[in-house]
Amino acid sequence: MSLDASRLPFASDMVSQALRHSTLKDSTESMLRHALLSGDMKPGEIYSANAIATQLGLSNSPVREAMMSLVNRGLLELVRNRGFRVVELSDADKREVYDLRLLVEVEAVRRIAARRVTEGEATELRKLTQKTVDLTQGDLADYLEADQEFHLKLVELLGNQRWLEIVERLRDQSRVNGSYEHLKGDGQLLASAQEHERITEAVISGEPDLAAALMIQHLEYARPDC
Numbered sequence: 156m157s158l159d160a161s162r163l164p165f166a167s168d169m170v171s172q173a174l175r176h177s178t179l180k181d182s183t184e185s186m187l188r189h190a191l192l193s194g195d196m197k198p199g200e201i202y203s204a205n206a207i208a209t210q211l212g213l214s215n216s217p218v219r220e221a222m223m224s225l226v227n228r229g230l231l232e233l234v235r236n237r238g239f240r241v242v243e244l245s246d247a248d249k250r251e252v253y254d255l256r257l258l259v260e261v262e263a264v265r266r267i268a269a270r271r272v273t274e275g276e277a278t279e280l281r282k283l284t285q286k287t288v289d290l291t292q293g294d295l296a297d298y299l300e301a302d303q304e305f306h307l308k309l310v311e312l313l314g315n316q317r318w319l320e321i322v323e324r325l326r327d328q329s330r331v332n333g334s335y336e337h338l339k340g341d342g343q344l345l346a347s348a349q350e351h352e353r354i355t356e357a358v359i360s361g362e363p364d365l366a367a368a369l370m371i372q373h374l375e376y377a378r379p380d381c
Contacts, residue, residue: 179213183222191241192231194297198243198331201234229328244328249250252329256377259322260368263310268366270360276312277359283308284355287348288343298344305351309358326340329377347376 187207190196208218224241225231231239244252272280283305290298303326310322350373356367 178221179217183218185222187225189223189296192299194256196241198241200238201238203238228324230331232299242331246379252325253378256325256374257371259318260366260374263313263318264354264358264366265363266369267309268361268363271361272312272359279309280355284351287351291344291348320349
């Protein structure tokens with residue numbers, strides 16, 4: 156039996172409000188992720204959803220939902236009756252994240268190169284690669300977002316949603332608290348972006364061993380000091 160929307164006079168308003176709420180939550184989460192990646196939100200400090208909502212001129216609900224989403228990503232932790240604390244990873248935590256990234260990201264790119272990408276997928280990968288190159292002279296947080304987009308697109312091509320979610324979570328955790336500020340000097344950011352180009356071409360040309368080797372080399376920038 157189909158639903159007759161004409162019998163629900165507030166249906167359109169309800170949908171509009173739900174979409175607006177979702178948009179507010181997503182845009183707030185994006186803003187908070189930017190602050191976490193740039194280091195503007197400091198490790199160990201506690202932030203109130205109410206205070207952030209007031210500062211942004213928003214209701215508390217979408218802000219709290221955005222912050223809870225970041226809790227699920229391992230970037231914030233809930234402190235009962237106080238707010239949300241920025242997660243501070245120990246050296247052991249960072250090593251675990253790095254080791255896992257080597258396992259899942261390298262194998263992902265190997266499989267993608269082995270199965271060969273379509274012409275449309277190749278075009279999209281080259282477009283995202285060029286975007287990272289173009290942003291090397293701009294804001295680091297903007298570059299890191301483009302970097303994330305490129306790497307997640309690679310994994311997305313596997314068609315395995317759980318694999319994608321694992322990689323996204325690990326990459327977020329490795330980048331929080333301004334962890335990659337060191338890339339801003341001595342042309343390291345451009346060098347990292349150019350590594351994207353080599354990985355992309357290895358994938359497109361169907362060279363799985365080369366693509367995997369290049370990914371291992373590329374992830375060296377994320378290796379914590381031993």
